[in-house]
Amino acid sequence: MIISDDPLGCMVRLEDFPSRHVPARHVDIWLPAGYETNIERHYPVLYMHDGQNCFLAEYCSYGVPWDVQSALGRLAAAGEVEPAIIVAAWSIGPLRHLEYQPARPFLYLSSHARRRILTGLGGRPRSDSYLAFIVEELKPFIDTHYRTRPDRAHTAIMGSSMGGLISLYAICEYPDVFGAAGCVSTHWPAVEGVIVPYLGEHLPDPATHRIYFDFGTETLDALYRPTQMLVDDLVLAVGYEPNVNWITRVFPDARHFEADWAARVHIPIKFMLS
Numbered sequence: 474m475i476i477s478d479d480p481l482g483c484m485v486r487l488e489d490f491p492s493r494h495v496p497a498r499h500v501d502i503w504l505p506a507g508y509e510t511n512i513e514r515h516y517p518v519l520y521m522h523d524g525q526n527c528f529l530a531e532y533c534s535y536g537v538p539w540d541v542q543s544a545l546g547r548l549a550a551a552g553e554v555e556p557a558i559i560v561a562a563w564s565i566g567p568l569r570h571l572e573y574q575p576a577r578p579f580l581y582l583s584s585h586a587r588r589r590i591l592t593g594l595g596g597r598p599r600s601d602s603y604l605a606f607i608v609e610e611l612k613p614f615i616d617t618h619y620r621t622r623p624d625r626a627h628t629a630i631m632g633s634s635m636g637g638l639i640s641l642y643a644i645c646e647y648p649d650v651f652g653a654a655g656c657v658s659t660h661w662p663a664v665e666g667v668i669v670p671y672l673g674e675h676l677p678d679p680a681t682h683r684i685y686f687d688f689g690t691e692t693l694d695a696l697y698r699p700t701q702m703l704v705d706d707l708v709l710a711v712g713y714e715p716n717v718n719w720i721t722r723v724f725p726d727a728r729h730f731e732a733d734w735a736a737r738v739h740i741p742i743k744f745m746l747s
Contacts, residue, residue, distance in 0.1 A: 516619075557746055641656045
């Protein structure tokens, strides 16, 4: 179903996309300008979370979209990135935290500590099922029905807050699928104390991957600097090079809010897709 059509491209919705791994949900797909006419061209793909917040205000949880298609369209028009397809799976409110909560880092805790934290979460993380949905079901569908460049080098994943966390988890768990991850305002408190040992064993090869991090200094983002610094030290230690295959940016006065992410979304897009 076509939702919108303008000079930047066209948005198509897959309503209630079925899955064996997670409940059905809408998936919005942005096809760049020229997709329908330039039939020989194949496109990189950027996968995103919280799909209802990515494109149009009328579907947003908080009334303010990221307007990702405009950022990508401007970059492509300027020749700074290739035109790309954006695939944005909607989140399901009551399940969002569990689906975006990385599961394997908790294996680094004692069984007692693990039980205590999982009780606080209200259930076991469902992130492995959510990523299986993206990798085993959604991506094959997209690669079959749209003209994509399906290899790792042309497949990226991005989100904010818990979406940033699940994007990092995705590139660690599926390094042969995703070549770049955009982790915007990554919600480190959800994995505090367990993410560093997990990343120490699972960060993907810096020769073939790129990772973008950022955070602001206001509201929830004010909590993120200490863990981000630990992660930065680890990323550097395993061979990532600043401004080459890894970036961490700090945005003074930026809040944990869609409008603030929309104002800078062009930065991770350019880093991942250029």
